Amino acid sequence: MKTNDQTITYFKTPLGIAKITGDENGISVISIADEGTVSDTVPEVLQQAVSQLNDYFEGKRTDFNFKLNPAGTEFQQKVWKALLEIPFGKTCSYMDLSKKLGDVKAIRAVASANGKNPLWIVVPCHRVIGTDGSLTGYAGGLWRKKWLLEHENPSRKQELLF
Secondary structure: OEEOOEEEEEEEEOOEEEEEEEEOOEEEEEEEEOOOOOOOOOOHHHHHHHHHHHHHHOOOOOOOOOOEOOOOOHHHHHHHHHHOOOOOOOOEEHHHHHHHOOOHHHHHHHHHHHHOOOEOOOOOHHHEEOOOOEOOOOOOOHHHHHHHHHHHOHHHOOOOEO
């Protein structure tokens, strides 16, 4: 399916129906919904993203190397780039992320940019937690955040707080 020169596909994941939008410049949006219709075919420009996400869910992949092209402000891009540096199976707090970006007072702006991340899983905003270890705010729902963190670090299951 194509809209505004962007190609879209929908595929089933253990967490719902994922929607991938992109073109030859890269993937611009990956989102998740509780339900929807799965695409019959995956357009060539999106095949690498779908394949790598399937590998991730099957436990065969810990990082992604397809081209990304998210739209956002300069500050949002900076936050999303910092999110990409959080290692698989690890977490950091919003405060840690603010410090890394050089401004502890920007914690709310960092949290806001984190919440506007258009690339579900690939830009791992699910790895950002509260300073006290709690699972705070997640656009896809806290149950998905918990699932993703447990998927990436099964030994951590007992530690995650709601």
